[in-house]
Amino acid sequence: MNITQHLQRNARHSPDCESTICGDRVRNWAETRERVARLAGALRSLGIGSGDRVAILSLNSDRYVEYLFAVPWADAVITPVNIRWSPAEIAYSLVDSGTGTLFVDDAFAPMVPALREQVPGLRTVVHCGDGPTPEGALDYERLIVEHGPVEDARRAGDQLAGIFYTGGTTGHPKGVMLSHANLVISAMAAAAAGEFLTPGGRTLHAAPMFHLADLFTVLIRNILGGTHVTVPFFEPAAVAQTVEKHQVTDVLLVPTMIQMLLDAPGAAEADLSSLQRLIYGASPISDSLLSRAQAALPGVRFTQAYGMTELAPLATYLCAEDHADPVLRRSAGRAGPNVEVRVVDAEDQEVAPGVVGEVVVRGGNVMLGYWNRPAETSDALRGGWMHTGDGGYLNDRGFVFLVDRLKDMIVSGGENVYSAEVENALATHPAVAQCAVIGVPDPELGERVHAVVVLVPGATATQEELRAHCKALIAGYKAPRTSEFVDAMPLSGAGKILKRELRAKHWPEAGRAIG
Template structure:
């Protein structure tokens, strides 16, 4: 099935049911379907071919989702663009993924000005909330005004490219993970087999639609879910929305959940409508998870995945969480669940041998959930696909009951607040400071962020620098997500006999008393 077929299934269940609801509009499934027809037909009339790339660059809002559905309706491939990235990184993503059409919110006009210079393959810009600042840039409502309100019905094979999500690289440059319609179909099958739907869902969309929240929304459309869209995370707004809207499903990374738990009014709201409160993207504190079960009830659900094998390689279901107080089983709360129905998960050593239960090695997965390939990057594809399995870069083990535990990371990547951060990119910036001799950027344990980005710096003899100026340099260059949370200065960084900085030794300084290594 095409992804758009799952949305159309939601329409068939009840075309009058609210589909997208934000602060400005509420559109029913039938209305959204007709708007997707018009957007899709306008894209086709403008020359978008099947499997060619189009992107949406916007905060969470109803019209952004409609443009996404329009891209899929036209047979195009959706390239998510994270609004939190710095403009230069998004310019690289758009150009590297050969994006031809960009729908954007006027909030990002300054970034779009850069794209017009750096992304020559983009031949059509469409502003989604008003006419664009540059002459000739249409407002989406005007652009689709004369488009037919009929289904263009563009066929697609299961292996056709449906989307390209960005993943990181060892140099920090994002790689495009190429998903087929079958990738999406498998993810949706894993979702419903792991988290069966009860009453008609109400999904609270808070995290960026370019990440897990968007994926959950697309999956829940097949069940005719109402998507209540918040523009950004605010603990009080989230609590009110769950109670007021009768929310059944939501996704948040652990960092946001910790903010919810710390709010003084967290126990003053009714969460009885919840069926699945999904957390993922970073390790979750077991103690905080116990608090969640106490506050929100037996509704917590954890998934494990990555851009290359999206979201549902494993699932710790709400039922799996019902081990609190059982000394023989409570340790499962530190796991990320069992492999999902349509994905195989194994533990592999460096020679390609699968390890028995309890033995640590690299977590590998295979099946139709795995991406087609890295876009235009056969070398990286071959490396990640060694021995016929996709290599996640995470170290873990499976217990005797098949529950997966992640204990370390094979490469230098840091996951802070659910976002991938690559140390080499930050180190390049810090090395450019005139007082810096050398540096190492690592992830250190942090109760809120899971891992906090930290810079450990060796200054040149006689040179001086402050933590504040290092952090400002990083923030100005890379943005707040990649900026270290702290920096400290050492007289000398530990080095190997050949002079290479020993990051493992630096990390050990901060992780030695922890029960986890990520």
């Protein structure tokens, strides 16, 4: 198994079919294969050898798609860089991974001088933008023109395909090592499930392509045939217009993106009738937002995907039909065809249905380990199961119900409070646009349930009103005792709310750090 094999297949079976659409630039599968083979030839001519790491720091584009396949074609390893990171964080990942070659587009080319200073091993920079090539960098298109195609190295199986850095919620980010088999097994399982992308359809890459969730959809699309449509980044009106213009059938969005899309005036005016499937995940979605999205997109099949980078990334999914059940729609669905899922206690013993414990996963999608972190790898993979750090329970039909990240659980007055449950209650208030619940220091309770809220434009609400609203839905000790109102939430590059930043101003003075 290798991630280039379905690119090869599409070039043979449907060479004239459109493979990528990026703005007004359209290429077919035969052209994409030729460009990938030539770019791989260029990389080899630059001295890149087996297993060398090649990074990319770029907005979404058709060239990003080509990079993902040209690097393994050249027998090297992809290392996508989080575009939301600071230069220091980017430099850390490049040094940690031992990356010697970096692709950059126009948006990030100005960072190159600083990165060269901070990353002594950075030997080669390839400019993959449309503007002028910066001094000291190589031109992407010129490399393709000047180098002949080479044979696919067919790096495969348990060989390292990529290093994908986690968000770094505590300390430095960790490099997750995924093999070709990890990635292909996960993508093929999703394709076999029939709940993710439309066979032969058009997938819009609006989520950041550095994130493994988007690479997951790239691989599924290659397996099922069809076309990759890219926009540089998520902007609601542009996404809606692209769906209409290019008759997009499938899209992956995180809940914050779904909300922004529904709220954008330009999106409401666009014809989204071509959409057939919407995959969502990465963070919890409120029932009110999900209901609103389903009403706005009545012809779309919604699939929730739950997983993590270490699982390449799929663990479970909730199919469209199960969304009709008011109980099951609060679950993360059932295990994918390629995995086993169970819930265990602190001693790694499986617990009974309905009992909260840690969700653990086993299967061919589970990572090789953390780059240069053997002790953390051993701990995460103890007993042959990937320990997700997520708290949840299984029902008697195998549906996974997540209650919180274990580290996010709030212990208030001796009671365990799961922030996701409180957030679901808060989100049903008509004035609440976004919310996050954290624990903050309290002299009597140890931790106090605290809500951070973004209000709907023009709406008002008070702390007391939100507490009363929650107490009508959940136990009183779970309802937020305090609230703060903010204009916007801090978000990761994947669109997740960064709770560590929300906690930061509350915990330093208490002498305690929480991830």
